Amino acid sequence: MSPPPRCAAVVVGAGPAGLAVVGNLLEKQLGTIVWVDPYFQGGRVNRKYREVPSNTKVALFQAFATAVQPFRSVINSTRIPNAFTTMAKLDQETTCHLHHAADVVRSLTDGIVKMDQVHAFRGHVTAANLDRTHSWTVRIQGADTPDDLEVMTSRLILCTGSSPAQTPMPVDADNVQRLDLDVVLKPSELASTLPQKAPTTVAVVGASHSAILALLNLHDLARSSHPHLRIKWFTRHPLRYAEYKDGWILRDNTGLKGRAADFARQQLEDSALPTSDAGRFITKVDCAGGQRKETAQYQKHLPSCTYLTQAIGYIRDPLPELSINGSLLPPDDFQWDSGFGGFTDRNGGPIPGLYGAGIAFPERVIDPYGNVEHAVGFFKFMKFLNRVSPQWAAMA
Ligand SMILES: Cc1cc2nc3c(=O)[nH]c(=O)nc-3n(C[C@H](O)[C@H](O)[C@H](O)COP(=O)(O)OP(=O)(O)OC[C@H]3O[C@@H](n4cnc5c(N)ncnc54)[C@H](O)[C@@H]3O)c2cc1C
Ligand SMILES: NC(=O)c1ccc[n+]([C@@H]2O[C@H](COP(=O)([O-])OP(=O)(O)OC[C@H]3O[C@@H](n4cnc5c(N)ncnc54)[C@H](OP(=O)(O)O)[C@@H]3O)[C@@H](O)[C@H]2O)c1
Missing domain, CATH: 3.50.50 (FAD/NAD(P)-binding domain)
Structure with missing residues (x-):
């Protein structure tokens, strides 16, 4: 089924970060969300890292899974036993294999894509253009359709992930x-x-x-x-x-x-x-x-x-081709700014409606000793979105 011609947000990527973004936006009841990914199967953690031991404790995966109301609704309506009940039985204070976390993300995704306000579309976002009215026209190459499709939105959120450098x-x-x-x-x-x-x-x-x-x-x-x-x-x-x-x-x-x-x-x-x-x-x-x-x-x-x-380390996967009023935006001409969860242009001004999250666009954090790090992890994405997504909802 084709996506609607206009929607409240287009979320690119269905790894843990894209899922967390959709959950946060649904809570804000902005209208239809178009969610695009070639697989809808939990991103890289599921595709590549199921056998990796986690470096975060189980309790943090649980906190991720229950952080927003739409996720809790999915959990409550999923037949038992399921990925959530399996995870609930693990020792919450130790680590686990990532297949447990991947299964939780997949189960949440399966439930979220069925929600009325979500239009999940299998494919790739290949390009997006911002016009003078601050509206993005997003081009999608569908996995199951021969022709490209276009969707208009005031919010475009990139959760496109990273691969080994x-x-x-x-x-x-x-x-x-x-x-x-x-x-x-x-x-x-x-x-x-x-x-x-x-x-x-x-x-x-x-x-x-x-x-x-x-x-x-x-x-x-x-x-x-x-x-x-x-x-x-x-x-x-x-x-x-x-x-x-x-x-x-x-x-x-x-x-x-x-x-x-x-x-x-x-x-x-x-x-x-x-x-x-x-x-x-x-x-x-x-x-x-x-x-x-x-x-x-x-x-x-x-x-x-x-x-x-x-x-x-890991480097960002290629982004869709971005342009403003038809002029290409070379990657060096825009900067990620986790302060507001968006991007700035070469003059330092915010690019309207363009946001990001996940391993490709993590939050910059400073510890009490002044060390700067990038916050990468399921629950860290959630904490970050809890802070910035109200601004995304209000700004567009
Ligand atoms: C080896 C490893 C172990 C980790 N272990 C932990 C851990 O124990 N605990 C923890 O909390 N975190 C862990 N992390 C960190 C983090 O949680 C993961 O990296 C997580 O996969 C990042 O999620 P993401 O959604 O940002 O990206 P991804 O999982 O990579 O998802 C990105 C998605 O976007 C899709 N996509 C990309 N481009 C497009 C496009 N143009 N159009 C449509 N779709 C697109 C991709 O197909 C993919 O499905 C680990 C990371 C690594 C690398
Ligand atoms: N579940 C798990 O156990 C697990 C496993 C893997 C990854 N992860 C997560 O994935 C993310 C990335 O982790 P990561 O371990 O892959 O990478 P990372 O934390 O980004 O660290 C990359 C490391 O590579 C080194 N490096 C960079 N360029 C180098 C070069 N040319 N030669 C030698 N060393 C070089 C850096 O050292 P310098 O400081 O010297 O530059 C740095 O120590 C993190 O969030 C991590 O938590 C989790």
């Missing part, structure tokens, strides 16, 4: 095959991707959550089904952990937590690695000390590796 290596690594970080974070796929019988060395670059989970998964294989597997770990800074202070968390968004923190403390610290089980398979290559030292270390240790995985 990759950068060129400082040394020639042409003979080293790239190994997708998403595969390394999925043990079942990793096991069938790596050869079992041939000597294989995987280079892992990085020292944050993704890197430590990559080392953990590779170590699990080396000590079980892949005895010829070895790992070289290229890291340029010490392991950094989240620290629980009185009422707040130091390095809440960047420090290691949960299973990754336990593994790092017990097996990867310099004091542990030489005698730990992980140390039988993992060789640390210290890349600290500046670019020249880093390059020399890669020069020495990378060519002997079979595979290379970079776990160096």
